[in-house]
Amino acid sequence: MTNVAVQAGALDVGSQANRSALGRAVSAVTSRLVIIVPYLWLLVFFLIPFIIVFKISLSQTAIAMPPYTPVMGLGDGISGLFNQLRELGIDNYIWLTEDPLYFNAYVSSVVIAGISTFLALLVGFPIAYGMARAPATIRPTLLMLVILPFWTSFLIRVYAWIGILKPEGLLNQFLLATGVIDEPLVILNTHAAIFIGIVYSYLPFMILPLYSTLEKMDFSLIEAAQDLGCTPIGAFWKITFPLALPGVVAGCMLVFIPAVGEFVIPDLLGGSQTLMIGKTLWNEFFANRDWPVSSAVAVILLLLLVVPIMIFQSAQARAQEQGR
Structure with missing residues (x-):
């Protein structure tokens, strides 16, 4: 046993x-x-x-379908594929450096996206801070109100701003009725309209990461700082903003990256004279049917956005390792 x-x-x-x-x-x-x-x-x-x-x-423009050559294929065997690879070149990238239109479009897009991101941060931070300090019982409702615009088509919301901002629109009618202005303001088809459209459309992308960061913050730190003689503004810059910095960075990236390549808002609210890389890319692709040049524009735009982010993430990783 x-x-x-x-x-x-x-x-x-x-x-x-x-x-x-x-x-x-x-x-x-x-x-x-x-x-x-x-x-x-x-x-x-x-x-x-x-x-x-x-x-x-790296291809060349052609009057065909698709409108570029060579079209890669294995019909001619491996040797034919190598011959097609030899036909590729960087002529389109050289063309982008020779025409100032593209450089100006890149610069204008970065400037407009940067200003719009800054304005979204100015508007979104107080909203996110107020949501984080609100009673826990109403926070889900506030979150729903922030996300609510996404339930409506993006295109319809941008078209609605045309009715608000045009000379005979709702905004000018209200300002004229209240006596604030004597003649209608020219807002539509200006950079101001683009800023309004981008901030309105991408504001939730700024608020949500800020709220996620601020909600976890220990607000007793602010009370302790004020008890030690720190002013409310000083407490904000020394405690609140540094602790909210990860949310600020995430929100700015979520707004800036799509704003750089934005097409619909500049086209509808900025008018035909607005120079942004999204409109330039669309014109090259659909109006001029120059797929190789438009692809080169898209590749450079992607590199302009991805490379700085990778450098920033690498710097953040090194800083964290040094902190350990």
């Missing part, structure tokens, strides 16, 4: 060890799958489309 019990105990210990090893193996596979899925997503929806666009940017 004793030997049987010992053998049974040994079998039980062995089965537990096997189950433990199996559990560790399953956990390792699961963790790898969790890591692989985002990389597969980036590969399919970012890297492969980028490679296709980059290849088109």
Whole structure:
């Protein structure tokens, strides 16, 4: 009986060890799958489309369908594919450096997006701060109100601003009725209208990361600073803003990146004279049907946005490592 019990105990210990090893193996596979899925997503929806666009940017314009040459294919075999690769060149990128239109469009887009991001931060920070300090019972309602505009089509909301900002629109009618102005303001088809449209459209992207950061902040730190003689403004710059900096950075990126390539808002609210890279890209792609040049414009725009972000993230990682 004793030997049987010992053998049974040994079998039980062995089965537990096997189950433990199996559990560790399953956990390792699961963790790898969790890591692989985002990389597969980036590969399919970012890297492969980028490679296709980059290849088109090295091609030449042609009156055909598709409107560029060469069109890669294996019909002529490997040697034919290598011959097609030799036809690729950087002529389109050289053309972008020779025409000041594209440089001015890039600069104008960055300036407009930067000003719009700053204005969105000025408007969004007080809103996010008020939401974070609001009673916990009404915070879900406030979050819903922030997200509520997304329930309506983006295009319809931009068109609505045309009715508000035009000379005979609601804003001018209200200002004239209240006696604030004597003649209608010219807001539509100006940069001011673009700023209004971008700030309105992307304001939730600024508020949500700010609110997520501020909600976790210990507000007793502000009370302690004020008890020690710090002014409210001083407490804001020494405590609140540094603690909210991750949300500020995230919100600014979420607003700035899409604003640089924005097309609909400048086209509808800024008018035909507005120079932004999104409109220039659209004109090259659809009006001029110059796919290689438009692809080169898109590649440079992507690099202008991705490279600074990668440098910033690398600097942040090094700073964190040094802090440890």
